[in-house]
Amino acid sequence: MGVSNKITATLNFIALLCAIPIMAAGIWLASKPDNECIHSFRWPVFVLGALMLLVSLAGFIGACFNKQGLLALYLFCMAALIILILVLLIFAFTVTRPDGSYSVPGRAYREYRLDGFSKWLRDYVTDSGTWQKIRTCLADSDTCPKLNQQYISADQFFMAHISPLQSGCCKPPTLCGYNYVNPTLWINPVNPGADQDCLLWNNDQNLLCYNCNSCRAGLLGNLRKEWRRANVILIVAVVVLIWVYLIACSAFKNAQTEELFRRYKQGWA
Structure with missing residues (x-):
């Protein structure tokens, strides 16, 4: 050689x-x-x-x-x-x-706005057919259920550094004013916020906020990270x-x- x-x-x-x-x-x-x-x-x-x-x-x-x-x-x-x-x-x-993330007073985790991400990514996840498949996949995963095993009290959860996906899909947005029971169970406020996601939140463990724009934004936040x-x-x-x-x-x-x-x-x- x-x-x-x-x-x-x-x-x-x-x-x-x-x-x-x-x-x-x-x-x-x-x-x-x-x-x-x-x-x-x-x-x-x-x-x-x-x-x-x-x-x-x-x-x-x-x-x-x-x-x-x-x-x-x-x-x-x-x-x-x-x-x-x-x-x-x-x-x-x-x-x-x-970056579509923003900080929330009194919370260690960040929350996410869909319009803060690139148009290409937004268009990809907002397509109804694509999102329906993604939503079903997320609901079948342990992304949200495992939060109930990790955090008990509200203080523990609010100070947790949960993933963007968990922040967007597993709980209602903070601005909606829901009251904490556990990470995936929240009591409806008397006057929920005007944001559409506030009305889409559901305590049914198969629904949660999987149809919310915050969930789509959380998915994009995870991808970005x-x-x-x-x-x-x-x-x-x-x-x-x-x-x-x-x-x-x-x-x-x-x-x-x-x-x-x-x-x-x-x-x-």
Whole structure:
């Protein structure tokens, strides 16, 4: 194995290692209750990581066995994957930049407004057919029931850092003036707030606030929080991959030069 191919093999091993945290981030995202209910958001990061793993493995094999055609294919596929990750990063940052959360006096958790999020995300969850599927999935999950096991008193609950999804779907908005019994059971006020969500709240454990705009907003708040965390891993990974790719391109050119020189010497021998 030539020096250039050794360098390429080492770089591909590094790229292969970079694929592991990308796949781990994808699995982490897919395991979240909100992403379990939104299938189109569930696996793109994991799929990109898996493709990166396969491409890096192909490049490693091509470098070890001096398969120049396989190395050329590796460089093309790696460039395409880096571009895809960059596109995903830009898209994710764009649609998750607006934050629809706001603080509530006397509460540790935040509440969420649907109009505070990006139009693309709002349009996605406000589609009646899409939301009906998401709503059914959320109602079947343990997102809200587990709150009753974690918090007993009102003080405990009000000082809890619950997730955006739980804040939006499992309780009525604070402005409605409902009185606490437990995290998913509230006594109706004499004069509920004028907000539409105040009328949609229902103590039926299969209904709660799953039809509320606050629930849709809480779902988007969860997505925003999780994807921005995943973006940190993707940024670090793509920076390393770009560095690896540029050096691999240089090593590939050197390997071709070495091969031409070797053939030239053989022709004169």
